[in-house]
Amino acid sequence: MFDAFTSQDVRHFLLAFALAIFGLIFTTVMAKRARKNMGPQHVGFAEKHEFDGRVSWHCVWMEMAKLLAKGRSCDPRLKVGCVIVSADNTRVFGLGYNGSWAGGPNEPESLQPGKSGFVHAEVNALIKCDFHTPAEKIMYVTHSPCIDCARYIINARISAVYYDQEYRDLSGVELLKNAGIYTAKMSSIVKYDEPQTEIS
Numbered sequence: 121m122f123d124a125f126t127s128q129d130v131r132h133f134l135l136a137f138a139l140a141i142f143g144l145i146f147t148t149v150m151a152k153r154a155r156k157n158m159g160p161q162h163v164g165f166a167e168k169h170e171f172d173g174r175v176s177w178h179c180v181w182m183e184m185a186k187l188l189a190k191g192r193s194c195d196p197r198l199k200v201g202c203v204i205v206s207a208d209n210t211r212v213f214g215l216g217y218n219g220s221w222a223g224g225p226n227e228p229e230s231l232q233p234g235k236s237g238f239v240h241a242e243v244n245a246l247i248k249c250d251f252h253t254p255a256e257k258i259m260y261v262t263h264s265p266c267i268d269c270a271r272y273i274i275n276a277r278i279s280a281v282y283y284d285q286e287y288r289d290l291s292g293v294e295l296l297k298n299a300g301i302y303t304a305k306m307s308s309i310v311k312y313d314e315p316q317t318e319i320s
């Protein structure tokens with residue numbers, strides 16, 4: 121049956137094969153390049169931020185979260201601040217700190233860990249967040265989210281979470297990572313020769 125193939129058929133076959141291979145390589149390279157060009161939109165873009173003489177956006181947002189914690193929270197035990205921004209660093213979608221309900225007393229029900237009765241900073245930021253604007257949303261929070269907040273963050277489709285300090289229980293971080301949400305401690309991505317605010 122192979123006698124039926126002429127040398128011209130073989131040449132055509134080889135040409136088609138070569139074109140198919142070239143097409144495959146071309147689309148793979150272009151797809152890779154497109155992913156690279158996503159820049160800040162791409163989750164996990166800041167594997168390691170290099171200090172370029174200016175305050176990084178990471179630092180700007182985390183300092184804002186720290187200011188909310190330090191300046192607004194009335195929890196004497198743990199002050200937490202949270203900011204939700206667009207991945208391109210042009211918009212703030214929501215912010216919050218741990219505290220009572222609106223108009224409630226500015227003191228915790230208990231000083232025992234987990235018994236303050238306060239609404240968590242992440243929840244306050246999420247319930248005020250502008251979800252009408254279709255943009256990738258990044259959360260900056262002074263302390264790593266608890267397990268409950270992690271569930272809310274996942275359901276709110278937040279793309280990445282950066283935290284400054286570790287909360288006593290890291291199950292929230294574990295859940296976020298298992299859910300595929302880029303979660304990182306600030307010190308692991310930002311060189312700390314940038315201005316830093318101390319929070320309790």
Ligand SMILES: [Zn+2]
Pocket residue numbers: 240241242265266267268269270
């Ligand atoms: Zn929480």
